[in-house]
Amino acid sequence: xxxxxxxxxxxxxxxxxxxxxxxxxxxxxxxxxxxxxxxxxxxxxxxxxxxxxxxxxxxxxxxxxxxxxxxxxxxxxxxxxxxxxxxxxxxxxxxxxxxxxxxxxxxxxxxxxxxxxxxxxxxxxxxxxxxxxxxxxxxxxxxxxxxxxxxxxxxxxxxxxxxxxxxxxxxxxxxxxxxxxxxxxxxxxxxxxxxxxxxxxxxxxxxxxxxxxxxxxxxxxxxxxxxxxxxxxxxxxxxxxxxxxxxxxxxxxxxxxxxxxxxxxxxxxxxxxxx
DNA sequence: AAGAGACCCTGTTGGC
DNA sequence: TGCCAACAGGGTCTCT
Numbered sequence: 271x272x273x274x275x276x277x278x279x280x281x282x283x284x285x286x287x288x289x290x291x292x293x294x295x296x297x298x299x300x301x302x303x304x305x306x307x308x309x310x311x312x313x314x315x316x317x318x319x320x321x322x323x324x325x326x327x328x329x330x331x332x333x334x335x336x337x338x339x340x341x342x343x344x345x346x347x348x349x350x351x352x353x354x355x356x357x358x359x360x361x362x363x364x365x366x367x368x369x370x371x372x373x374x375x376x377x378x379x380x381x382x383x384x385x386x387x388x389x390x391x392x393x394x395x396x397x398x399x400x401x402x403x404x405x406x407x408x409x410x411x412x413x414x415x416x417x418x419x420x421x422x423x424x425x426x427x428x429x430x431x432x433x434x435x436x437x438x439x440x441x442x443x444x445x446x447x448x449x450x451x452x453x454x455x456x457x458x459x460x461x462x463x464x465x466x467x468x469x470x471x472x473x474x475x476x477x478x479x480x481x482x483x484x485x486x487x488x489x490x491x492x493x494x495x496x497x498x499x500x501x502x503x504x505x506x507x508x509x510x511x512x513x514x515x516x517x518x519x520x521x522x523x524x525x526x527x528x529x530x531x532x533x534x535x536x537x538x539x540x541x542x543x544x545x
Numbered sequence: 546a547a548g549a550g551a552c553c554c555t556g557t558t559g560g561c
Numbered sequence: 562t563g564c565c566a567a568c569a570g571g572g573t574c575t576c577t
Contacts, residue, residue: 271570302554329571347570348556363556381555383571400572427548436572444570493569494556533550534570 272345274407274441275484276495276503277329280351283498284375285324287353288333291370292320300365303377305385306396312388315339316368328404328440338391343377344398348494349384352376380494404440408477413439415471422462422470429465430458431532433477442477445490445512448537450477452511457545458536459529483508511537 272280296313298304304312320336331351333341343351352361354374360367366377366386377386389397406413421438422429433439433447442450451458453476456469465473489495489503492513496502506513510520515528515537524541 273571344572346572347554379554381553381569383554385572398572425547431548434571532548535568 271347271443271445271490271493272349272495273329273443273446274409274481275446275487275505276489277326277331277345277441278485279489279503280331280498281324281326284331284333284351284353287373287498288321288370288375289323290321291372293317293335294369294371296369297360297367298365299360299367300379300382303365303379303382303384303386304388305398306387306389312386315388316341321370327401328407328436329443330398330401340387340389342387342389342398342401344385345379346381346383346385348381349377349379350494350496351498352378352496352500353498400436403437405436405438407440408442408474409481413474413478415467415474418474419465419467419470422465425462427462428458428531429456429460429462429473430534430536432462434532434534439477441481444534444536445492445509446477446480446484448512449480449510452539452543453480455543457543458531458538460545511539513537 293316296316298309298313301309322334322336325332325334331343356372356374358374361376361378363378363380364376365379368375387396425432430447433442450473454473456465484490484505487503487505488497490505491502492506511526514526517526519526519539519542522541524539526537527540528535528537
């Protein structure tokens with residue numbers, strides 16, 4: 271589940287390896303993975319361009335080219351990006367294959383939910399709408415108690431649902447929302463407007479902590495996520511509730527419970543997290 | 546504007 | 562062993 275820390279890990283690993291590299295060829299092996307423009311224009315638009323830098327906004331990975339075009343990937347549920355030695359053949363779930371000067375870059379996506387976009391210089395045509403309406407990333411200085419509390423005040427949805435709202439908490443997904451709520455001692459079902467200012471302060475702190483630590487641990491490898499060399503991240507060893515239902519809480523030994531909030535599986539400790 | 550729910554996708558898992 | 566439904570889940574869309 272690539273969320274902010276996973277995409278940031280990919281960005282950090284990609285940047286030194288592909289910056290300055292020319293795109294020799296592009297192959298789209300699954301046309302519906304290319305959201306904009308057409309797969310054909312996508313490939314022709316990339317050919318012979320050169321990677322200038324690799325950036326990220328929330329869960330979007332953005333490869334900026336020397337021409338000014340932006341190659342944008344959203345990994346959704348199961349997308350990964352791997353870099354292989356030049357000449358390596360596409361893999362079982364490779365949907366887009368880019369041949370660079372010294373590497374092959376594969377966008378692997380078993381479930382075909384992820385998307386790629388090629389955006390012209392200084393244009394917004396074709397950009398994913400979500401990218402144009404992102405809130406603040408919790409790791410940014412602007413993500414303050416005041417900011418989050420102001421949003422909480424006007425929302426009566428469960429606090430967990432508000433944490434997953436990309437217009438408010440950019441880059442947060444299911445793993446880190448559950449983990450941050452646990453460390454802040456807040457039950458995910460609590461209505462956002464009932465979260466006190468003091469608790470919101472704690473939540474801001476735990477969100478920042480959890481996301482930063484996950485970046486240092488190269489992300490959480492549960493399910494499909496791997497780093498660009500195919501190896502696992504290691505934050506899964508530091509999870510307290512995510513994917514731990516039925517297991518004893520690491521703090522109080524109470525059994526971790528699972529439930530659904532807004533169609534999302536949610537885990538919490540009934541004792542550590544006050545309702 | 547907010548909230549609820551459907552839908553997209555397909556590999557994996559679990560039940561019978 | 563084989564079949565099939567349920568499940569995973571971020572983002573977008575529709576409807577209220």
